[in-house]
Amino acid sequence: xxxxxxxxxxxxxxxxxxxxxxxxxxxxxxxxxxxxxxxxxxxxxxxxxxxxxxxxxxxxxxxxxxxxxxxxxxxxxxxxxxxxxxxxxxxxxxxxxxxxxxxxxxxxxxxxxxxxxxxxxxx
Numbered sequence: 765x766x767x768x769x770x771x772x773x774x775x776x777x778x779x780x781x782x783x784x785x786x787x788x789x790x791x792x793x794x795x796x797x798x799x800x801x802x803x804x805x806x807x808x809x810x811x812x813x814x815x816x817x818x819x820x821x822x823x824x825x826x827x828x829x830x831x832x833x834x835x836x837x838x839x840x841x842x843x844x845x846x847x848x849x850x851x852x853x854x855x856x857x858x859x860x861x862x863x864x865x866x867x868x869x870x871x872x873x874x875x876x877x878x879x880x881x882x883x884x885x886x887x
Contacts (some may be wrong), residue, residue: 770780771818773796780840798857841877849882856880
């Protein structure tokens, strides 16, 4: 069984979207990440070097959210997954990107996409 580290509600202003006003004005994006890895070494050693520093992960996620604009949040999620898999101890990651202010003409609570990527798939 794989262990997990979850970081939810990472927020940043980004300029993602297909419409000019989204690129110009920006809006808040929210991301949740679930890292899959073995936490046994860290539990045994009680040493942060044996796990993934979730503060560094969160900073990287926020940097993608506020970074280079993309038309689709699917692209943003993929960039986040690639960054998280850059941490050598992470075996897989599930990324959810929320776009709560998406330009939708009817009342709604949230729009979100979720992807799962693994080191195996990067092969």
